[in-house]
Amino acid sequence: MVKVKTIETFAINGEFITLGQFLKDECIVSSGGQAKWYLKDSPVLVNGDKEDRRGRKLYPGDRLTVAGKEYELVQGL
Template identity: 65%
Template sequence: MISIKKFIVKGEFITLAQFLKEEAIISSGGQAKWYLQDNPVNLNGQLENRRGKKLHPGDTLKVEGEEYRFVTE
């Protein structure tokens, strides 16, 4: 069973690149484009590869074998 990690969104949204950087999946925002070309990321059950995609509270993201649910504080 996959445990779902909660990620607190400070503000209205966070971009996919910002999220990947905050979770230390990539070390800089500039790496997001290349990372997303080579690694599948599922947002709400759909493949997502836009680094500027806005992630909102209520969204679910699967990346690197982990599942995240975005919540407010």
């Protein structure tokens, strides 16, 4: 049996969103301070590369892997 990986879409309003804000919006962390420690201890991939900067700008088309889930950022309204 083949396991199909689902990719969730995440809409951003504006030009970009920071990685820390993304983690807060997805309820992975509750504050920017927690995001700093989360990124230090947990692997987060942005477009396949490990990322640990909470201020990293994410743009539509970027793909993230966080906590075993994969996300694709899309432009919101």
